[in-house]
Amino acid sequence: MAPKTSPEIGGMGHSVKRKEDPRFLRGLGNYVDDVTLPGMLYLDIVRSPYAHATIKNIDSSKALAIPGVLAVITGKDLEKYNLHWMPTLMSDTQMVLPVDKVMYQAQEVAAVLATDRYIAADGVEAVEIDYDPLPVVVDPKKALLPDAPVLRTDKEGKKDNHIWHWEWGNRDATDQLFNEAEVTVKEDIYIPRIHVSSIETCGCVAHFDKVRGKLTVWMTTQAPHAIRTVFALVAGHVGLSEEKIQIISPDIGGGFGGKVPVYPGYVIAVAASVLTGKPVKWIEDRMENLQADSFARDYHITAELAGKKDGTLTALRIKTLADHGYTDAAANPSKFPAGLFHVCTGSYDLKAAHVEVDGVYTNKPPGGIAYRCSFRVTEAVHTIERMADVMAHELGMDAAEFRMKNFIKPEQFPYKSALDWEYDSGNYGAALQLAMDRVGYNELRKEQAEKRARGELMGIGISSFTEIVGAGPSKHFDILGIKMFDSAEIRVHPTGKVIARFGTKSQGQGHETTYAQIIAEELGFPVDSVLVEEGDTDTAPYGLGTYASRSTPVAAAACAIACRKIKDKARKIAAYLLEAHEDDLDWEPGKFFVKGSPDRAQTIQQISLAAYTNHPPGMEAGLEAVNYYDPPNLTYPFGSYICVVDIDNGTGEIKIRRFVAVDDCGNIINPMIVEGQIHGGLTMGLGPALYEEIQYDESGNILQGSFMNYLLPTAVETPNWETDKTITPSPHHPLGAKGVGESATVGAPAAIVNAVVDALWHLGVRHIDIPITSAKVWKLLRDAGVRG
Amino acid sequence: MATVPIKVNVNGAEQSAEIEPRLLLVHFLRENLRLTGTHIGCDTSHCGACTVVLDGKPVKSCTVFAVQADGRSITTVEGLEQDGKLHPLQDGFFQEHGLQCGYCTPGMLMTGYAFLQENNDPTDDEIRHAISGNLCRCTGYVNIVKAYQYAAQKMREGGA
Numbered sequence: 001m002a003p004k005t006s007p008e009i010g011g012m013g014h015s016v017k018r019k020e021d022p023r024f025l026r027g028l029g030n031y032v033d034d035v036t037l038p039g040m041l042y043l044d045i046v047r048s049p050y051a052h053a054t055i056k057n058i059d060s061s062k063a064l065a066i067p068g069v070l071a072v073i074t075g076k077d078l079e080k081y082n083l084h085w086m087p088t089l090m091s092d093t094q095m096v097l098p099v100d101k102v103m104y105q106a107q108e109v110a111a112v113l114a115t116d117r118y119i120a121a122d123g124v125e126a127v128e129i130d131y132d133p134l135p136v137v138v139d140p141k142k143a144l145l146p147d148a149p150v151l152r153t154d155k156e157g158k159k160d161n162h163i164w165h166w167e168w169g170n171r172d173a174t175d176q177l178f179n180e181a182e183v184t185v186k187e188d189i190y191i192p193r194i195h196v197s198s199i200e201t202c203g204c205v206a207h208f209d210k211v212r213g214k215l216t217v218w219m220t221t222q223a224p225h226a227i228r229t230v231f232a233l234v235a236g237h238v239g240l241s242e243e244k245i246q247i248i249s250p251d252i253g254g255g256f257g258g259k260v261p262v263y264p265g266y267v268i269a270v271a272a273s274v275l276t277g278k279p280v281k282w283i284e285d286r287m288e289n290l291q292a293d294s295f296a297r298d299y300h301i302t303a304e305l306a307g308k309k310d311g312t313l314t315a316l317r318i319k320t321l322a323d324h325g326y327t328d329a330a331a332n333p334s335k336f337p338a339g340l341f342h343v344c345t346g347s348y349d350l351k352a353a354h355v356e357v358d359g360v361y362t363n364k365p366p367g368g369i370a371y372r373c374s375f376r377v378t379e380a381v382h383t384i385e386r387m388a389d390v391m392a393h394e395l396g397m398d399a400a401e402f403r404m405k406n407f408i409k410p411e412q413f414p415y416k417s418a419l420d421w422e423y424d425s426g427n428y429g430a431a432l433q434l435a436m437d438r439v440g441y442n443e444l445r446k447e448q449a450e451k452r453a454r455g456e457l458m459g460i461g462i463s464s465f466t467e468i469v470g471a472g473p474s475k476h477f478d479i480l481g482i483k484m485f486d487s488a489e490i491r492v493h494p495t496g497k498v499i500a501r502f503g504t505k506s507q508g509q510g511h512e513t514t515y516a517q518i519i520a521e522e523l524g525f526p527v528d529s530v531l532v533e534e535g536d537t538d539t540a541p542y543g544l545g546t547y548a549s550r551s552t553p554v555a556a557a558a559c560a561i562a563c564r565k566i567k568d569k570a571r572k573i574a575a576y577l578l579e580a581h582e583d584d585l586d587w588e589p590g591k592f593f594v595k596g597s598p599d600r601a602q603t604i605q606q607i608s609l610a611a612y613t614n615h616p617p618g619m620e621a622g623l624e625a626v627n628y629y630d631p632p633n634l635t636y637p638f639g640s641y642i643c644v645v646d647i648d649n650g651t652g653e654i655k656i657r658r659f660v661a662v663d664d665c666g667n668i669i670n671p672m673i674v675e676g677q678i679h680g681g682l683t684m685g686l687g688p689a690l691y692e693e694i695q696y697d698e699s700g701n702i703l704q705g706s707f708m709n710y711l712l713p714t715a716v717e718t719p720n721w722e723t724d725k726t727i728t729p730s731p732h733h734p735l736g737a738k739g740v741g742e743s744a745t746v747g748a749p750a751a752i753v754n755a756v757v758d759a760l761w762h763l764g765v766r767h768i769d770i771p772i773t774s775a776k777v778w779k780l781l782r783d784a785g786v787r788g
Numbered sequence: 789m790a791t792v793p794i795k796v797n798v799n800g801a802e803q804s805a806e807i808e809p810r811l812l813l814v815h816f817l818r819e820n821l822r823l824t825g826t827h828i829g830c831d832t833s834h835c836g837a838c839t840v841v842l843d844g845k846p847v848k849s850c851t852v853f854a855v856q857a858d859g860r861s862i863t864t865v866e867g868l869e870q871d872g873k874l875h876p877l878q879d880g881f882f883q884e885h886g887l888q889c890g891y892c893t894p895g896m897l898m899t900g901y902a903f904l905q906e907n908n909d910p911t912d913d914e915i916r917h918a919i920s921g922n923l924c925r926c927t928g929y930v931n932i933v934k935a936y937q938y939a940a941q942k943m944r945e946g947g948a
Contacts, residue, residue: 017882023890025874026825026866026868027826028866031824031827199827199837199889199892199923199925200827200829251889253827253829254925254926256925285831510888676927676931677888679928679929680888680927680928681928683928706830707830707834708834714920714929715917715924718928720912720930
């Protein structure tokens with residue numbers, strides 16, 4: 001689709017170079033740890049070596065004897081102000097600092113305040129804590145056994161480790177279809193605990209100005225406004241009032257969901273600043289970040305799929321145990337404790353489905369956040385794409401043909417899924433066909449057959465995913481009661497320059513460029529004359545932030561609507577200046593002109609000046625607009641990925657030979673940025689598929705607590721991603737856009753696993769849990785009698 | 789704690805300081821000199837966000853004591869731009885969309901600054917191995933490889 005604007009204006013469809021890059025390329029970004037204030041103190045945290053233990057005594061005397069150590073803060077100190085517990089986003093409770101008991105290894109136990117980063121670390125070493133270890137619960141299945149120790153003894157009357165039961169769908173209709181099914185398949189699928197590991201860890205600088213009574217916190221947050229409200233709710237009783245709280249989210253070094261929650265460190269830093277009146281900096285190191293910050297996934301899934309012998313799918317049934325650690329600190333919309341997991345019917349036209357999830361407490365860090373995905377959609381996609389592949393193989397059908405047969409057809413949109421979602425638009429067959437053409441699917445299948453005959457292992461895996469993003473419509477979506485709208489505020493200055501502010505917060509997505517392109521598209525101001533600002537709650541309009549791919553579906557829509565309000569007023573001003581009726585004006589990017597007389601025109605810049613100098617009598621001066629956008633529906637980006645792997649018979653090593661990704665995210669704002677998002681998302685799909693996992697031993701010791709053994713893909717393992725696209729606009733989004741930041745992370749793992757299982761199916765392999773390490777494959781090969 | 793004097797040339801300027809022997813080079817650069825372009829991403833020398841060039845070789849400044857830099861020369865990301873002109877690598881990252889959040893970028897640039905001086909006509913595979921000690925969570929590396937190639941070509945053409 002050709003752009004409507006010239007490259008000089010740079011509206012939608014242009015690969016405009018990023019406005020944020022010049023500062024980053026010069027090392028002049030401003031990340032939280034770059035913030036330094038006069039008299040600033042440093043906070044460091046003492047963490048528990050035990051996964052479950054009673055705290056018998058905390059002796060701070062040796063720490064306090066170190067010159068420069070000013071205080072050691074414990075749970076008992078915070079208890080005096082009733083700040084030792086805080087609510088989670090899921091209305092559970094989480095310790096800020098413990099008073100008597102620790103619940104996971106690396107939990108915050110005490111905090112040392114000092115004049116210098118190094119002295120604070122010395123202080124941490126010198127705090128002596130006497131623990132009495134308690135029995136540890138690591139396995140969520142064992143956590144539900146009658147004799148399991150009850151972990152949440154703080155909850156009155158709590159007699160087990162069960163958090164909640166949630167189910168969705170039509171159980172009876174699903175069971176009946178299973179009873180009638182000609183063929184069924186069933187697999188246990190574990191989607192392990194992983195960690196987003198943004199290269200920048202979390203941290204903050206809290207500054208309480210005692211004179212003005214104002215708290216300013218520079219912090220690594222993806223949702224600054226929500227954080228401000230949470231701080232006001234949590235600390236209102238000690239005098240923090242929302243109009244005197246300013247959250248500033250400066251440049252952020254990657255978020256991916258890990259910078260949505262409120263971590264204890266933030267709260268302790270704020271408390272320390274309020275008590276001392278001095279700025280306090282707290283910055284995690286990598287091990288703290290990996291070991292204590294919110295995890296993702298950790299779903300123990302049993303999935304069943306029913307169908308007919310001709311390959312027609314009929315029903316899906318899923319039961320899941322969700323390991324939440326010691327508290328449910330997920331970041332899901334309030335009504336959906338398992339997030340949007342019930343989009344698990346995926347791209348297929350099923351008659352019925354039923355899904356059940358049970359949340360469980362264990363002695364592990366809290367969380368249940370997304371890992372670059374929209375509220376558990378990766379778990380959903382992984383399950384259905386694995387199961388579809390198992391069914392296709394079981395029936396002896398080609399995996400692509402099987403998918404084509406069962407896809408929701410283009411004419412069925414808007415499509416009501418068996419689990420009640422209304423998919424906005426899609427053309428799944430076109431995306432899969434394009435991916436097949438790009439990869440040379442039929443030739444690859446021939447090559448695979450030849451290789452198999454020679455005893456060589458080659459696999460082709462498909463993942464045809466449907467995403468669900470843009471939370472969300474106020475009818476169903478809120479966090480702590482706050483509806484999940486988002487906002488744009490646009491002001492046009494007299495000289496024809498624009499400042500625009502948003503309730504979202506970029507963490508690398510390039511909002512400073514893409515939002516400017518939307519304004520260029522709608523109003524014709526060149527991208528270079530638009531300044532985009534986010535992340536300062538004193539200046540930006542209220543919004544719920546950037547996660548779950550919601551910036552484009554929600555805030556970009558707000559931007560377009562605000563632009564259209566401005567354009568309506570601009571038209572009136574133009575009509576006045578041109579002495580014409582506004583209905584007699586036409587628009588082309590950057591100017592209104594009288595129909596049939598293109599010379600009689602007013603540029604948007606001339607109109608901007610007139611809005612302040614020569615506006616029509618009776619009209620308010622100025623040219624600005626605000627919009628709080630409540631999306632009528634979610635958006636449903638989709639795509640088809642095809643992965644080709646070669647497996648070494650001797651070592652089990654998996655080599656990704658090709659990976660073709662066809663994405664459809666509706667209309668595209670900046671093709672360069674969209675492709676970059678897909679590259680990154682694919683790599684964050686590769687990591688969990690082959691390398692990333694966090695495990696615990698029986699005592700609750702973390703086994704992958706640093707980058708020594710929590711393996712992120714490097715450039716060497718990462719393939720040269722091949723991307724392509726189809727475009728199916730969203731019918732309800734003002735720009736026809738859908739969002740794209742997470743599609744690839746959601747869709748990629750299943751393509752990789754399906755390729756590996758495809759290579760090994762003839763050896764009796766039906767499923768392999770991620771991460772598929774060489775060791776796992778090696779063992780399967782040996783068990784099947786394959787010799788290298 | 790006792791301090792020791794050091795003299796270091798940073799981006800062409802002589803710097804003298806009295807520092808604790810345990811002070812890491814990355815903290816010396818970031819906090820003593822306020823050169824905050826060099827970032828910290830891990831504690832184990834894996835991520836490479838803190839990469840600077842020490843006497844022509846890329847080092848992870850979180851794993852070097854500042855005293856080890858005494859009498860030596862350091863180039864940081866702030867030293868790449870010359871006379872208001874971006875280094876070809878900086879330009880390459882801009883043109884090829886080789887950065888997103890920007891946090892790993894200074895380390896990626898400094899690794900490349902040293903690498904391309906040794907090899908200004910690399911294969912993609914050589915580049916991928918050269919940056920295997922620098923982790924990026926945003927870009928998927930494809931465009932970083934392109935940015936290196938862009939810079940290598942400019943450097944060959946310009947004789948830089």
